[in-house]
Amino acid sequence: MTTELRVLDAAEWDAWYGTLELAFGGVPESPEERRLWQDLTEHERSIGVWDGESCVGTAGAFTFRMSVPGGAIVPTAGVTMVSVAATHRRRGILSSMMRRQLDDVRAWGEPLAVLTASEPEIYGRFGYGIATYQTRATIDTTRVRLTVPEGTDEVVLRQADPAKAAAAREAVYARLVPRRPGMLARRPEWERLPLLDPEGERGGASPQHCVLAERDGEVIGYALYAIKPEWSHTGSDGAVVLKDLGALDPAAEAALWRFLCSIDLTSSVRFHSRPVDDAWQHLVSDIRRCSPTQKDSMHLRLVEVGAALEARTYQAPVDVVFEVEDAFCPWNEGRWRLTGDAKGAVCVCTDEAADLSLSVRELGAAYLGGTSLVSLAAAGRVRELRDGALVEASVAFGSPVAPWLPHGF
Structure with missing residues (x-):
């Protein structure tokens, strides 16, 4: 056949x-x-x-x-x-x-390829490493209280039609993209994805709602959510199902979370994909009552090692030679010298002695700063060949903001 x-x-x-x-x-x-x-x-x-x-x-x-x-x-x-x-x-x-x-x-x-995997073990053999994780949680709003920053009360919230508010939401989203690694700049037509709300997939929840956060007439945040009504013999026990939330400053973000946690006839806020360093974790009074868990999200592959490593900056000066294994894309095999800092980087093939040995899969996992090279070395997946090189590279590859994939594709 x-x-x-x-x-x-x-x-x-x-x-x-x-x-x-x-x-x-x-x-x-x-x-x-x-x-x-x-x-x-x-x-x-x-x-x-x-x-x-x-x-x-x-x-x-x-x-x-x-x-x-x-x-x-x-x-x-x-x-x-x-x-x-x-x-x-x-x-x-x-x-x-x-x-x-x-x-x-x-x-x-x-220079890069990314995917979300139905089964995490499938794509490692093709050079993909897990580059981002996502947090899911259920905030028990009957027991958890929020402490919000100064200025939260000055933020005005307005209910809006999700479709009619799409342009305002997309403008906020576009401003957030460069702030966090792993976010995707939306091309035309992709603004339709957040509005997708098939009735058969609501699981008993309402159609999608939208609330906008404003200051001085400018939209500075938004939340897309649904309400799942539930009742027991003791009364209402509904849930707020958060689909998406974006905000340009701490006060706007806190105002949106406070709103979601105080909707009448609900006792919880549920969500399945937020950044692992998301602000809500520091607003709540009791993180245990939120039951947060993490799972893998985006898998990333360096298609062109040199171009990919030059495309990002590094939070500390780095000068390291990688010995890269990549049997599936042999053009990446060999030694690459990376020199860079917060202003830029250069990565070229070299014959110099290697400082670190790893496969392209580990480079993909560490690329966005969400997984440290030190932790990969502890699992035996990165080998240090020059004393000090591992910590130097691991610090440089880090990111002050956790990478996050905001939606599937």
């Missing part, structure tokens, strides 16, 4: 996407969700594997620009819609798609 890997033709999208749906359980998506992803699919950057007339493998790559430490917005391939038909597993189809895709990404001149 032979298969053919080829670029997706727009006329093949339904069959291609149907293969993806089946691989993820076969539950049909809502018409509005399917329409959105059809509109967002970049056919020339998508590939399929075909066995005769049947599509048996799918993969795509969105054209993204992502913030990195130092605030630069770097061209990045957003790997997406990856699947292999259950009838065609263990035949090298996934490897062939990853091979073609990384070759394409390199040809497009994008």
